[in-house]
Every structure is written in structure tokens, then in C-alpha cells.
Amino acid sequence: MRDSFQPPTERAPLPELAIVFPILPGMAVHVERLAAELSGPKYSEYCESQRKLGIRKERWFLNRTPQGDSVTVYVEAEDVVRALGKLVASKDPTDLWLKEEVRRVTGVDFSGPSLALPTVLLRYPA
Numbered sequence: 001m002r003d004s005f006q007p008p009t010e011r012a013p014l015p016e017l018a019i020v021f022p023i024l025p026g027m028a029v030h031v032e033r034l035a036a037e038l039s040g041p042k043y044s045e046y047c048e049s050q051r052k053l054g055i056r057k058e059r060w061f062l063n064r065t066p067q068g069d070s071v072t073v074y075v076e077a078e079d080v081v082r083a084l085g086k087l088v089a090s091k092d093p094t095d096l097w098l099k100e101e102v103r104r105v106t107g108v109d110f111s112g113p114s115l116a117l118p119t120v121l122l123r124y125p126a
Helices: 028-039 043-053 080-089 093-106
Strands: 016-022 055-065 068-077
Touching (some): 016 080, 028 068, 028 093, 043 080, 068 080
Antiparallel strands (some): 016 068
């Protein structure tokens, strides 16, 4: 069984994660606007949210393919699964806004059932 956003009771901390979210048709421009808003007008609130969640680094990569657009999100934290669990449970206005925006552009609902996290297949250097 793979980890999910709801932290299991016993497991080794996961210090990094890359996860791909499909972007709903026609919403790639909205993902770009969301990233611009987080790195612009909402930057201080975003930084405070990241700090509270324990996230040290986050990068978004827009992927455009013939099969459709997606965004790859890379996250580093002492324990990414725990940080994502905190985001799922958070009632902070910035976190609620971000979760709603992500749902609107990807269809992924951070308030709903746990989402399966990707499995690490290769790590270099080990």
C-alpha cells in the first residue's frame, strides 16, 4: 500500500516528492495565473502557509503534451506526507483558497478522500 496525503501512523519520513496533477482542458493559463499570483500579490501569505506546513521548497513545472497539460509539483520538507496531511486538514484562509484554486484547475480535491502518492522508482544519488 502506498502512502497517501493522510499520514500513516508508522513509516519513515519522506523528505521529497514530485507529483503530477492533470490540468483540466483549457485551464493551463489559469495555472500560470495561479503561480503568478502566488509569486506576486499573495507571496507573503503563501510563504507563511508553507512555513506553517513545514515545506522548505516547492517548484511547479507546466507540462504541455499532445495527451494534455499537467503540472508537476516538486516539494521538499522534513516529511512531505505530514506536510500534505496538514494542508488537507488546514482551515487557514490562504490554504483554503489555494485548495479551491487547485480543485478548479485540476479537479483534484484536497478536502476529499486521500490521494495516492507516487512511488519512487529511481533515486540518484542514492
